[in-house]
Structure formats: C-alpha cells, structure tokens
Amino acid sequence: MRRYLIILAVPVVALVATVWLPFVNSASLWFGLPSVMVWTVFWVLAITPALAAMEFSGRQRAADTLETEEGATR
C-alpha cells in the first residue's frame, strides 16, 4: 500500500508545484505547446495509471471480495 501511495504522490506533488517550478512556469513551448500546459496534461494523465496500480492491486480485490461475502451473509 505504501509503495502505491508514494507512486500516487508523484503526480500530486508535480501538479501542486507547477507554478513554483521555473523550468515549467516560463514563456516557453514544449512540443509546440505552452510548457505549463504540457506539464499539467502529462501529470493529470499520470494520475490514472497511479490510481489504477492501487485499484488493481491484490489488496483492493481482496477487500472487495470480503465486502461482497459480508453483504451476502448479512
């Protein structure tokens, strides 16, 4: 779980820090687009695999199975 949380923290920190990073927050273009835009879109996209890693780990599946079984026995 801790490993997944660390992975998840990377895009979160990157996005929160956007405005404070001089190499990002500058009048420059990356791949023909504003650097702030490319940086933001990249890290927003990175959230999905980071969350997916946690969601599809065995831990969440086990928790779901346990909850389904508890619901069935109730």
Next chain:
Amino acid sequence: MTSTLTVTLLGIVFIAVLGFLGRRKPTGDLSEWTHGGRQFGAMTMWFLQAGEVFTTFTFLGMAGLAFSGGVAALYALPYIPLAYVGLYFLAPIIWRRAHKRGHLTQADFLADFYGSKLLGFVAAVIGVVFLLPYLQLQITGLGLAVQLATGDQTSSTVSMIIAFVLVIAFVLWSGIRGVATTSYFKDAIMLVVLLVLVVAIPAHFTGGIGATFHKIMLTHPDMLHIHTGKYDTAWFFTSMVASVLGVLFMTFPHQWPALLSAKSPKAVRRNYVFLPVYSIALALPMIIGFTALLVLPKASKSNAALLTLVHQSFPGWFIGIVVVATAATAMVPAAGLLIGMSSLVARNIAPTRSQRSQFMVNQGAVVAVTTLALVMAIARPDLLANLLLLTYSGLDQLIPAIGLALLTRKLIGVWPVLAGLVVGEIVVIWLTFGNAYSGHVNVGLVALVPNIVVLLAGAVMERTVRGTKHGSVPQLPASNADAEPKSVVVGA
C-alpha cells in the same frame, strides 16, 4: 427561421427526448428518483460525474479565461483530478455510510453525524442559495450561445425558456436516470465538437495549433506563464487549492446524488481511476481561447470568444450544432443541479412526514427553483451573477463540517461547527462585497481561517464547560447502521 436556429431548437428538443426516455418505471419514491435505486455501475457514474465537470463554463468560460489570462486558466485543469485522488479514498467512506444510514443529501449526512436537524437545515439553505446562481449561469450560457449564433435577443430568450421548461419536464419525469441518458449524448457531442473546433479554428485563423502558439510566443509571451498581475502565482495556487478542497470534501450538494447512485464502493473507486483522463479535454477550449487572443480585439467579451470565432469560420448549420453542444452543457448539468437542490428542499429545508408529500415538495421545488433562476436570468441577470462570486468560496466553508463528519467518532459537537460555518460565510460575504480585500489569495481559503479558529475555540469551550472529551460521543449505532436504507430519520 435560420438554419442555425432550426438546428438549435431541434437539438434542444432531442436532448429533452433523451431525458424523458431515461425513465424506467413510475416512481413516487424520492430515493429512486434521486439515486436511481443506487444501481449505477462505473460507466453510468462516469457520465454522471463527467456531467458535473463539463458545464457551459467549460465550453465558453475556459476559452474566455485563456483569452483573458493565458495559461493561468490552467488552474482549472488539475483541480478536479487532484480532488479525485482524495475522493478515491474518501468517497467509498461516504457511500458506505450514506447507504447504511439512508442519506439522500449532503445535509442528511451532516445532520445525522452531528445529530442536528438545524445544521442540516443551515447546510441545505447554504447549498440551495449558492447553487442558484450556478443554475442561472447554465441558463444564461445557453442564451449567450444562441444570441451570438443568431444575433437575435428574442431567439435567445425563447431558446432559454424552451430549453429550461423541457429540463423541468424531463427532470420531473425521469429524475437522475434522465440526467444519465442525456449525459451520454452531451459528452459525445461536446467531445466531437471540441475536437473539430480545436483543429479547424486554429487552422482557419493562424495556420494550426503550433502556429498559434508560436505567434503567441512572439506577440503575447506573458500569456505563456503565470506572472504578476491579476492572475498571479497566489491567485493560481490558491484558486487551485480552494477548488481541490471544495470538490474533495463534496461541498457542492449536486455532487452527492451522482456519488450515492453508485451500486458499490468498487464502482465509485473505478470511476475516480479513469475520470482524470477525461479531464484533459478541458485543455481543448483553452487552445481556442489562445487563438482568440490573436484574432479578436482585446476589449472583446471573454466568454464570447469561442462562439465569436465559430461564427466567423463555420456555416450556419454547423454553428447550430455547436450551439446544441453548448445547450447540452447547460441543460444536463442544470438537471443535475436541480436534483441536488430539490432534494435538499424536500429532505432538509421543508421536511414532511410521508414519502408521498416529501416527493411532492421535491417536485414543487424543481419547478420553483428553475422558474426563479429562469426569471432572474431574463429579467435581472446581474443580480445572481454577483451572487455567483460567493458560490465557490461560500460552499468551501462547509469543508470543516464535512471533514470532521468523515471521521468515525464525533470529536467536536454541532455548535462549534455551526458557529465556524456562520462566521466563515459572513467573512466570505464581507470580503467579496465589502471592498475590504484586494489580495489575490482565494477568498474561500481566507475565510476558512476564521471559520476554523472559531470552530477550535468553540471546541475548547465546549470541553471546558462540559468537562468531558467529545471523543466519548458514541459512534454511529451499529444496529441502525445495518438497517435498511430509507428507514433512518435524521437529526435529533
């Protein structure tokens, strides 16, 4: 009648027909009407929650913000995905508790946790009052789109009336299921139209997206980074943080029906895994806003930037399709807002004893709230526009109350929470309308400071007077927690 107006009106009627088709069976049950029997899987949840993300603000406002503030507009792109990261963990907690305790609204959740109908009432009133201008924003957005496309104020007013009478009708008829069926269409047409526009508009005016930004680099380099001025670093960072916290703590009452309609915590979590991918579509209207920066006079109305460029570069029938997409981004979120607001009225502001009368109050509230917003949008558009300034900051003041209610034990009682909330709201109103503040730090965050200080001071006083710790307050009773939903009467 022009081809633009014909396509627009046909599109509006088509959206409403989809809304009517959403109904599965006749219902007089508010839970079924509000949450669709809590049976929605991750796919339907996706569209319902995406419906909250993409409103007329997305379509018109993001292009406008990029036109006036450049990349500072990008604060709006990461805040929802960042909130989803937190909601991945918090939303299943809310869903489980609401499911077990039979909560239908945000105010139910608060009233039940703190054992106070008064807090539920206050939270519901705040929710309805602050969402009303947001509802009006959807109506005026649709009117603006029609007016810009047709150049005719009468067509704009008639379109607003037709569209929102139809919204009332399909919301009354189908409830949240109508919102779900219209959401599919809304997201499809909006994405297709945005993709066409983001390719065609820069190509038409500047030679392409790459050429647009190279020209911006030469002529408006300040628009490519966040710098001093109105949209400075403090504005960008605090706007983003305030928005993240607002969404993360579910301060918008219309977030609740979409969440509580999920069939399982797994559906809730899966939705938050994949929704961030969809959020990047917010960047598309921004690119159009940058193109407008090179084409339109600086004094142009920012919210009209996208539609002005569309008007200058497309034939009438396609302009009609763009207006239909705009209408969808107005009508569908408005339907979601109505469900959130009317259920607050029926459950927490004017509660009644029987299910039938509760449902009737709810249906009456749908008609009354929409009529009020529609009349204001036509007659006094500025009145509610001013109130819109309070919406985000005002709802942010619910963060401490909801945050504490997510705990399993009641650490602080209702009175400190209520006092903090009231003080926070007063400070927001004072800072917004009292000319008392000229800083760029988000007003909602500023007001959270006295809110939390009062809350903590109240908690200390509470413990001093009672001589006991609030930690001794029992957890939600396990027996009731296992009871069937709908049986719980909230409040003490």
